Structures are given as C-alpha cells and as structure tokens.
Amino acid sequence: MNSGPRRHIGTAERRVRLALAHRLAPAARAEHAEDVARSLVALHGTDPATVYLGVGARLADPGPTVPDLERALYEDRTLVRMHGMRHTVFVFPTEFAATVHASTGLAVAAKARAGLLKDLTTGSDGRLTPEWLTEVEASALAALERRGEATVTELTVDEPRLKEQFTYGRGKSYEAEQTVSSRLMRVLGVEGRVVRGRPLGSWTSTQFRWAIAPPHPELPVAEAQSELLGRWLTACGPATEGDLKWWTGWKVTDVRRALAAVEAVPVSLDGGGTGYVMPDRVDAPDADPGPWAALLPGLDPTAMGWQERDWYCPPELRPALFDGSGNIGPTVWWGGRIVGGWAQRADGEVVWRLLDTTGGRAAERAVTAQAARLSAWAAGTRVTPRFRTPLEKELAATGS
DSSP: OOOOSSSSOOOHHHHHHHHHHOOOOGGOOBHHHHHHHHHHOOOOOSSSHHHHHHHHHHHHHHHOHHHHHHHHHTTSSSEEEEEOOOEEEEEEGGGGGHHHIIIIHHHHHHHHHHHHHHHHHHHHTTTSSSHHHHHHHHHHHHHHHSSSSEOOOHHHOGGGGGGOEEEESTTTOOOEEHHHHHHHHHHHTTTSSEEEEEESTTTOOEEEEEEEOHHHHHHEEHHHHHHHHHHHHHHHHBBOHHHHHHHOOOHHHHHHHHHHTTOEEEEETSSSSSEOOOGGGGGGOOOOOOOOOOEEEETTTTTSOSSTTTTTTOOOGGHHBBOTSOOOOOOEEEEEEEEEEEETTOOOEEEEEEETTHHHHHHHHHHHHHHHHHHHTTTTTOOOOOOOOOOHHHHHHHHO
C-alpha cells in the first residue's frame, strides 16, 4: 500500500462514486442483468424479490423483463444463486463462482459440515453416523443428477432416508427436531456442490428446486480473496477495514493480506477515518451525474454494502428503515443518500414517504417518477419484503 500524503475523499465524492459504480444515476444504468451483477459483485438473494427489483432499478429503459432475468438464472446460467459471504445467499455472475467459493465458501463449508456431523450423531444418540450420511448423500446427489432439478420432497421419494430426523440443541431453550434433508442440502449448497434452481412459484417465491452445481476450477484461497476484495473495492471503494471485514466475513488478517496483494491505496475520509481504493480509482470521477432518485428493495446490495453507513444513511432514519436484526427494508434515495422508504399496498400501488425533505420539490418529482417506473416494471406483482421494517409495514397498511 502506498505511503506519503493521502488523498481525501469526502462524503460528496463518495456519493458520486456510488451513483456511477452502482448503476443508479440514469446515465450509468445497464443494458443487461449480467452487467448489473458484475458491477455490484453480488446481489443479495436471501429475499428472492431483491434480485429482481435491484436489477430493475439499475436497468436502462426499456430493460430486460422478469422472464429475461429468469432466463439468465435458470436457462443460460449466466447468473447463479449460491452461498457466499457471511453464509448468505447471493446471486453472482457464473464466471465468478469459483472465486466466491474459494475465498469465502471453503471455510464456511468446513464449519457447516462439522456442525452437521456433530448434531446428527448426538441428536440421534448415535443412530445416524457419518458413514450413514455419506451413503445417503451419494444417493441423493445421484438422484438429483438424474432428475436435473428437484425439490427436497421429490428427492425424498428417491432417497427416503433424507426424511430421518434428529434433535438439534437437546436440552437447550432452542431444542428442535430437524430433518436430514434440510440440513444436508444447505451444507451441500455451501460446499458448492448444489445450487438453487427455479422457484416453485413466481419470481417472489422463497421455495426453490435444487440442481447440481456447474463445475468450476479450484482456486488458491489467497488468490481468490485478492480477486474478491479487488472487485468489491472497485464497486464500493473507498471502504474501511471494518467495512471489508464485515462484508467478506473474513478474519482481519485475511483482509489485510488481500489489501496488500491488490496494492489498495489508503485515503482519508470525512470524520477522520481511513478508507481504501483500488490504484486505478484514486482520482475523482470525471463527471458528477447530478441529483438522482431511486427506489431500492429491502436488502439491496447498495444499502447493505458497508458496515459504516452514516455517509449515506443518517442514524436518525434507521429505526424506521431497519428491522430488529439489522436487515434494511425498501429505501428511497436522493442524490446518493437514503431519504425515506417505500412499500406496496394490497392492491399493488407503490407508496412512499420522505423522512428527509431537504431535497424539496425536485426530490418529490424524481421519486414520484421512480415509483411509476417501479410499478411498470413489477407489472402488477405485489412484493412483501421477507424482513419487514416499521416504515414498510406502516406504509403497506395505510398507503400514506
């Protein structure tokens, strides 16, 4: 990392960078869903609707429709839904799957496998053994290979032992019966051996089929971590060490090693902190896109991109916009910062409220236009966020 006087990147410039890199300013919007995914590195997939709404908000008009995005996910397979950072489900460009798996998945997978084996044996009083699981696992994967795609219910027809149960957390307050199939498929997903296929319902459904994961090369962990961090800094820099540790889920030693490997450049930030940018991103953007508005879905990768969020999400707005577990709901943006939230009523109407009105009538007009754009893109589909927040629930109920 470079030494000497540090360039200062203030909040105003960070917001300009966000508008351009995250495809939110009208002039920066993308033509294809794959372009959005590559620009953002990862699309949050815990709530399936986030992927569609997040892409739709960043597409030029007229952009790809829902069927186009479904084709990319489930037919062309240019996008893949898989576990990634922090044991969370994301949608990535398929060519990036090997990097994600090596940089973050291997360590998480080893822990998940060990946890399953421990819970399985202790929770069944030794009746279900690691050897037994190996046999069931091989049988289930063979069945999935034959079927192409299958639900867990369909797989239990081919391999009934998947329905076996064991007790999780025996004697604890959270004691519960778990089924082998639910835990095993999750572990196989983290290991990169299976991926989620088409949902059972519409594009908002949380119930998925499973499929065998496409093969990818095994990369050295350090190399993959450098690649992941470099891509993310390109999209989200400047970012602090804390941001990087939080987003990747890595140890701080891994973060620092990757920062050195990509020759990240330290810069000073408003508030006195230190951020990092890629060497080719030190200079300010050539042009300011000017004021822009956007309606982003809950768990959007921009809203959830940094651990330190004061520069785009004032603390006083957070109680209305986040749930009790730290998940952000649907947000209204103006000029690179969050200024309110939105929801859909039962009849599908998009309603919104500004919690920060400093943008005046210009902001109101722009947000109104984006609400109409979102309504047209959703084409009558009502989306209820998986993690509901105070303002979203209030707006959905009252429509005001």
